[in-house]
Amino acid sequence: MSQTAAPVPDWVRKLKPSGPQGTELLANERKQSSVNVEKLSQFMFGKDALERKQKILKVLQAEKVFNKDQDYFDGRVDKWEKALARAKRMNQIYTKYGWGDLDKRVAYDLISEPLPYALHEGMYIVTIRGQGTPEQHKKYLEPAVAHEHIGCYAQTELGHGSNVRGLETTATWNEDDKTFTIHSPHLTASKWWIGSLGRTANHACVMAQLIIKGRPYGPHPFIVPIRDLKTHKLLENVYAGDIGPKFGYNTMDNGFLLFNKVKVPHDAMLAKFSAVDPKTSKYIKPASPALVYGTLTWVRSNIVLQSGSTLARGVTIATRYLAVRRQFQDRDAPEGQKGENQTLNYTMVQARLLPLLAATFALHFTGKSMMELYEANQSKMQSRSSNTDDSPSKRSAGPEEVNAGSDLLADLHGTSCGLKSLCSTTAAEGLEVCRRAMGGHGYSAFSGVGSWYADYLPTVTWEGDNYMLTQQVARYLLKSARSVLKGNDPTNDTTEILQFYLKRQDTGAAFDILGKDEDLVAAFAWRSAYFTFEALRARDQEKKSWNSLLVAFYNLSRAHSQHLVVKNFYETLHSHSISTELDPATLGLMHKLFRLYALNTLVSESSEFFTSSACTVAQIRLARSKAVMQLLEEIRPHAVRLVDSWDFPDWQLNSSLGRYDGKVYEDMFYRAAELNPLNKRIVDPYPNSPVLFREGGNGPYADILKSSPKL
């Protein structure tokens, strides 16, 4: 179709926004603060990572297929087509440049949309590597690495998500010919939500209930070809496709998959940990379920690590825009300072945005600590066991929540579940707060926040639903509390806190939350311990049903995890490295951000703090009406520089409102007037005319309208 929009007339091209310009406003913002952006970025990410990002950015920006101009306009099919083109090109690029895992992750981060090979690389290959035998590596891993097999990881079903043990797909061992029959007995057995399966994959790693001689052995992984390697058509007795559009994540072909008694050979079952002995038809048990358990912890820890930067994108965009956006005069402003006020100056905006700015740092430091904890535990475990195949880069993926024998992992497990739930919820909900704080323009796709939010949302559900996960945390805390009550010595931070509470509960707490940072942390610990023992009493003494306590468990997990975040932020600020890397002024500001995060959280959860006597009603009132408001005022002048330290390139943000240079309105206008394909269509606006478009081509709906009977 030869479509041309009305060209932008010269008189329009000459127009500028009314002054002061966004560029000046942001320049002033940066002038009024002394935060050392470069040093702060380096402290957060390390110099290497910052340089790596610039190097990769340059490569991607030069590629036409990664041009983001049309990203917000494309419909589902175009979006996905483009994503496939990008996935292919990415593969060509990283092969050519020899990029490693770290480079690839940076590249995907900059591209900022899920690509169709993601599950091939992130789950299919990883699972075969982690759970396959050397022979299986030869047969399945090598062609996968060479991209001759394109795979996916098929676990979730139409009828079963969180409850992996309830999966319906079966893999029945055939003693006679030493094969397995993969079968979907019901419609609800259809695999569902499987990334890269809908259109891309020709192989699937299928989690199916292993059945030997009529006896079930739980879900196990099987490698099953699903599409012809040459024609890419579905193989016989396999039915698969894309599950359709979603609230976000539409660049991914999440798919469905059904089997009608498909036979696969004995070596289709990944057999490193458990297997069927082909001679005896006996089941061989997994040697160490703890390893699988560790893998899920790694996945969750990564979600925690990414939650800070996920939220920071929204906060960056909103902070810059709200420093450029001006609306109304300040009613009480002195005569000389009339003129419209930057919206970032309104306390109602600050109260929504600046605690989230503080949260970005809190989550980031927590994520880093979480990963360190994970790695420390891995080392310990590896020095104990001879198994060495569960390093993060070679992680295996397997059945959900196999109960670990290892106590060592229990703490890490509880921590990662609670933090995954809290941090991803904070990031998701925070992004929407940022979007709304931007008022009308926040609703435009060009804000860049809506699609980012929509793509992120599955994170609150997958790798453990954020509500469900809190049961794991509660279980861990109850167990810890029982151990402390028995008089066992504390073995970690959690049990220490519980023991401290027990010793002090008759004396009561007297934390100087407004005066001392360490007391603020202690108040969070106290509240968490208080509710742990409350829950324990309800369960063990009052014998309340598990179901009746789920809400209490959710709240308990949140209390515990908020304490962890506050503590991690506090400890980072008292680490040796920060005092050597940051100048005193910037470090002082980070302390204010810590206090803002902690006090603002305390205020929003105030009823739990006074119920547990972690602080007094008077303290809460002072925190709300004085301390938080004071901190907002003190942090406000540094907001733009603080978001700058997150170091998001404009190309990554792809946002009119979040531009580093403040050219917000120019960019909005450019995208609307010059990039928008709808403007290439000239309509026929009259209701009785059956033509829809006079220029630019009529689509399927014009035909439908035309064929409607005359009334």
Add this chain to the structure above:
Amino acid sequence: MSQTAAPVPDWVRKLKPSGPQGTELLANERKQSSVNVEKLSQFMFGKDALERKQKILKVLQAEKVFNKDQDYFDGRVDKWEKALARAKRMNQIYTKYGWGDLDKRVAYDLISEPLPYALHEGMYIVTIRGQGTPEQHKKYLEPAVAHEHIGCYAQTELGHGSNVRGLETTATWNEDDKTFTIHSPHLTASKWWIGSLGRTANHACVMAQLIIKGRPYGPHPFIVPIRDLKTHKLLENVYAGDIGPKFGYNTMDNGFLLFNKVKVPHDAMLAKFSAVDPKTSKYIKPASPALVYGTLTWVRSNIVLQSGSTLARGVTIATRYLAVRRQFQDRDAPEGQKGENQTLNYTMVQARLLPLLAATFALHFTGKSMMELYEANQSKMQSRSSNTDDSPSKRSAGPEEVNAGSDLLADLHGTSCGLKSLCSTTAAEGLEVCRRAMGGHGYSAFSGVGSWYADYLPTVTWEGDNYMLTQQVARYLLKSARSVLKGNDPTNDTTEILQFYLKRQDTGAAFDILGKDEDLVAAFAWRSAYFTFEALRARDQEKKSWNSLLVAFYNLSRAHSQHLVVKNFYETLHSHSISTELDPATLGLMHKLFRLYALNTLVSESSEFFTSSACTVAQIRLARSKAVMQLLEEIRPHAVRLVDSWDFPDWQLNSSLGRYDGKVYEDMFYRAAELNPLNKRIVDPYPNSPVLFREGGNGPYADILKSSPKL
């Protein structure tokens, strides 16, 4: 393109979900409750409205252009094209059937997406009718009604939303030739977000700063032709287009509009209330700004009225799905009742969903009271004044927040601002809670909640941003409190509450919130009054700046409005009509819903309740751990019948998960496998192949990939 998806094989067609079937589960749900759905629906909507809906539904369902099968798949351009086709057909239909305003509103409600003529009908015609002279009606209204002119209402600009007085577009009076020059002096003066302007309209009602002899007179409405009536191309010195995709609302062509010194005749300025005398060039003041003020109140009251049903769609879908969805066993379930548990049985799900179910009724009854209050005030005003042109069906739309002289309207204004903010926020956020409560499948477009939520979101920003509006409420409450302090007699409910609080503040409150419903309402009133006087002290005695109090004002407005909602729900339950129309069992259940809404709100705002001494810490603790949990259990068995009473036809919901018959999985599968256009494409999955699709046609991105240089 001749595209065919792989046909669904016979063995797939024969598959059923594993039992028990959704149909049985919902049948059981309906069997276990005695709620009289029909009576309850009639009480809520009236028999006439229910019958009207069925009649209109039948007409729409028979029309091919309103078939919703592809609604979730279409990209922006297709979506909009379809919406235009629908708008045209709607016009043909209601002309043919002679549908009135009420019928049309029902039809739009059933269609459930914004259509391109919406602003022509809802704002352009209404404004001319309300603010035009008889001569202007002849010239502009008649062709608009005949759809020869298609108009829009162009107020908001790229640089100005909430602050209407800050609009930059000018309309300068030319004494010499008796014309106005409409001009956009800056890029930020571009009209922006204007519905129906992007592609559809050929006329705009433009709000522009009237300037006479160099002196500004504030924003006034001007009728300006923008596109040629024959070619539909832009007129000279006009530049307009669609502003691009949004988070939702993509069936509407929200547009931008710039003028380069466009001359319009004297009669372009709508002159019923204010005008320029062409002979003297003098400005003629509006006779009664109160009328305009009343209009905005009507718009907000309508948002309040619709908030209940908006939320109810999400609650209906989630409740039905979560009664069908089963996951995990109840840990404490007795032996006989093993098997997977309906997710609606988990308290963590109930605690999220059932308070929202209660809220749907609370908001609905509040909306009805709000409209009654509005109409009562209209009658009073009309009996006082001789102006009769501001009835809802002939409402005018004009400059924002003209200060009314009438005290009568001040209460209504405060109430409508506060309720608009509270109720639309409750609905928007509640929808997202419903979506997430559905876990993974809630993220599918087929859930029907995501797009509904995304389309509704602008409501929290437009007609007064939900944060900004609370300043109006606070201003009203402060004024009321000052009047009470002066010893004036109460004139309405607000001042009565304030006076009661003043009298009792030294005695203290002793509300039996867990025992008596009327005390529960009184506790909400007490808290609202307490914070009103707190805010008054901060402003009048401590002389705090307005800006520093915005957060307190927001909280105050929420407290005041929550009291109104609780009170309205309470009063509805004690009205004569409900006791005659509902059987005692259903009425009893409605009382439980009232208590759940009130107590759950109290618990989530508990820190305000104890700070104000509206209740004790012990009461809050009991409410949280006992009363609310007990109510959830008692309401749970009736949940499905309660949502049935909202009477949403499946066609309206367009949701796999919310189907009345519970065929959730069958519907999900059907849409994915048989309606999904992406499944018509066979891809080439190999990274080094430049072809993207082997069948189904390659689009623009295949070309881009092909043209990328070899690496």
